[in-house]
Amino acid sequence: MTGSVLALCGGIGGAKLALGLSRSLGAGDLTVLVNTGDDFDHLGLRISPDIDTVLYTLAGLSDTERGWGRADETWNFMSSLREIGGESWFQLGDRDLAMHVERTRYLRGGGTLTDFVEQVAHRLGVGPRILPMTDEDVRTIVETDEGSLEFQRYFVEQRCRPRVRSLWFAGACLTRVSAAVSHAIFDATRAIIICPSNPYLSIDPILSIPGMRAALDQATAPIVAVSPIIGGEAVKGPTAKIMSELGTPVTNASIAKHYRGLIDGLIVDTVDRDDAAAIDLPVQVTRTLMQDLADRTRLGRDVLAFAESLAPSRLERVVSRHMTAGVYA
Amino acid sequence: MTGSVLALCGGIGGAKLALGLSRSLGAGDLTVLVNTGDDFDHLGLRISPDIDTVLYTLAGLSDTERGWGRADETWNFMSSLREIGGESWFQLGDRDLAMHVERTRYLRGGGTLTDFVEQVAHRLGVGPRILPMTDEDVRTIVETDEGSLEFQRYFVEQRCRPRVRSLWFAGACLTRVSAAVSHAIFDATRAIIICPSNPYLSIDPILSIPGMRAALDQATAPIVAVSPIIGGEAVKGPTAKIMSELGTPVTNASIAKHYRGLIDGLIVDTVDRDDAAAIDLPVQVTRTLMQDLADRTRLGRDVLAFAESLAPSRLERVVSRHMTAGVYA
Numbered sequence A, B: 001m002t003g004s005v006l007a008l009c010g011g012i013g014g015a016k017l018a019l020g021l022s023r024s025l026g027a028g029d030l031t032v033l034v035n036t037g038d039d040f041d042h043l044g045l046r047i048s049p050d051i052d053t054v055l056y057t058l059a060g061l062s063d064t065e066r067g068w069g070r071a072d073e074t075w076n077f078m079s080s081l082r083e084i085g086g087e088s089w090f091q092l093g094d095r096d097l098a099m100h101v102e103r104t105r106y107l108r109g110g111g112t113l114t115d116f117v118e119q120v121a122h123r124l125g126v127g128p129r130i131l132p133m134t135d136e137d138v139r140t141i142v143e144t145d146e147g148s149l150e151f152q153r154y155f156v157e158q159r160c161r162p163r164v165r166s167l168w169f170a171g172a173c174l175t176r177v178s179a180a181v182s183h184a185i186f187d188a189t190r191a192i193i194i195c196p197s198n199p200y201l202s203i204d205p206i207l208s209i210p211g212m213r214a215a216l217d218q219a220t221a222p223i224v225a226v227s228p229i230i231g232g233e234a235v236k237g238p239t240a241k242i243m244s245e246l247g248t249p250v251t252n253a254s255i256a257k258h259y260r261g262l263i264d265g266l267i268v269d270t271v272d273r274d275d276a277a278a279i280d281l282p283v284q285v286t287r288t289l290m291q292d293l294a295d296r297t298r299l300g301r302d303v304l305a306f307a308e309s310l311a312p313s314r315l316e317r318v319v320s321r322h323m324t325a326g327v328y329a
Helices: A012-024 A049-059 A076-083 A094-108 A113-123 A151-157 A179-187 A199-207 A212-217 A239-245 A252-258 A270-278 A293-324 B012-024 B049-058 B076-083 B094-108 B113-123 B151-157 B179-187 B199-207 B212-218 B239-245 B252-258 B270-278 B293-324
Strands: A005-009 A030-034 A040-042 A045-047 A129-132 A139-144 A147-150 A164-170 A191-194 A223-226 A265-269 A283-286 B005-009 B030-034 B040-042 B045-047 B129-132 B139-144 B147-150 B164-170 B191-194 B223-226 B265-269 B283-286
Touching: A005 A012, A005 A179, A005 A199, A012 A030, A012 A049, A012 A293, A030 A049, A030 A179, A040 A151, A045 A094, A049 A094, A049 A113, A049 A129, A076 A094, A076 B094, A094 A113, A094 B076, A094 B094, A113 A129, A129 A179, A139 A151, A147 A151, A164 A199, A164 A239, A179 A212, A191 A293, A199 A212, A199 A239, A223 A293, A252 A265, A252 A270, A265 A270, A265 A293, A270 A283, A283 A293, B005 B012, B005 B179, B005 B199, B012 B030, B012 B049, B012 B293, B030 B049, B030 B179, B040 B151, B045 B094, B049 B094, B049 B113, B049 B129, B076 B094, B094 B113, B113 B129, B129 B179, B139 B151, B147 B151, B164 B199, B164 B239, B179 B212, B191 B293, B199 B212, B199 B239, B212 B293, B223 B293, B252 B265, B252 B270, B265 B270, B265 B293, B270 B283, B283 B293
Parallel strands: A005 A030, A005 A191, A030 A129, A191 A223, A223 A265, A265 A283, B005 B030, B005 B191, B030 B129, B191 B223, B223 B265, B265 B283
Antiparallel strands: A040 A045, A139 A147, A139 A164, B040 B045, B139 B147, B139 B164
16 A cells, blocks of 8 residues: 555654654655644753654664663763753753754744754655644643643653643644645545554644644544553553543543544554453554564554555545535535 | 952963963952953854853863863764754864853843853852953954955864954944953052963954053053064964964064053063063063963963062053043142
């Protein structure tokens, strides 16, 4: 089967699947739509954590042991910054820093994040297209029992310790889905994949962009999500903790419910094969834990195959929706 | 003898003597007035090369072998910047970078360079006060046979290759000597020392600040320059090349002429003891080449002793000038 694939993701977990997908797809057949709700300004520099994680992962530059940042990283900037009394709660590696300095310079000169990422991806020899969810400032705000926290303050400084009451995306209401994103959704004729990223922190910011949900609803490609929950826990990060704090059972059924109306099918891990019965959607059971490149590549293939199986029913659903709306009347 | 000492300097050569002076003087008795004409914005960061050289030298952090930048420096930021296609003609070490990022942040927040340098010097345990010549933007422009060049383009990118026709200091006419600098000159009752920095590139920018020359002329302390020329050559940098290109003989007499009316005496190296006859100023002959800390300390002591010997005639000259101007009439 041919056609383009669009993958929605946040940082580490999502980037793993994006890498797996890139192994099965020709260059130009994969676009990765990345959360920028975690972006922030720090020390006068614009940091885009998820974008950079995806860039480094697809360029083969990421540190797979530490799980974030670049391999062979050094930390002399940080040590020197501490000496002169600079803010040091957010770790910036010496190699990684080049990205932030160059991005800040580029954006200050009037360039867009989309163009910057495209140029850097090209320089780093990355085949798939990496597309920020927006070029505008949209910031994930975590409302907690200790007050309102910007994402990185919650995630890095507070290490996800405060209890989450709700999340919102400051600035989203002032944006519109960009032409680049809208085209990428329209062009994705083979599959749209929601990576096993944190639904609240990584995927919801993308969906919060006005027009994003409507564009996805009109896509002809089947939309498949890979659940980030395995055996009642998240592989990494605060997904399970946040679900509990929001009063949502930490189950695949909750993930299906979260994405209800958006997705055509859900992929769950083999340990959760009994969950399928409780989910009123097509469910594919496969191993979703990605420990090495072989895992990522195999999961990528499984996701594409599952999407292919859902294509006829998706098309039927979208056409009937269009007809109801009078598009083909 | 007691009282405060003010040293005017640029980067490397000047910083060596500043360090030597600091060994003979109590904390609080030395202020170093530093050229900022070499400062520039690069990659969106404000770089202050001479200020940082003086800071690192006095903090014991400078790389004495390479001659510039910090010891134990690494270059991973630069290598990563090259990977993504950033401008790489100006080398920024990983440790050094913290200074530029933090300074840029501080200045953008409305702080002054003077305050930033004071805070960093305190953090790094530097005893002497380090004072930028101005908090305004004054930029050394080198007019060459290949056109007008900003200082760092001439100095670093072109490695001083183009022939110099003249130099000027953009923005200087819009500034005034600051209260901090004016107080430092007034407070320097023991000696004012012009370090063996490049007169054209490092000292002239300081003297170009409107009001600077008048403040120095009114100082009660003797003003002594250490010649940067030894045996018809400069120890380091383009001083001799620039003098030739400007049609000035590369001699100590030219240095004396350059500072005529400003200084009360000139220090020349022992190899140039025969030059004294051609100079119509008090000349002190001593070893001025500074190869190690002992050299720097000894030269610092020699300069202070020479200044002390010139104090009575300086005082007489300044008082007579004041009386002519009717100040004591």
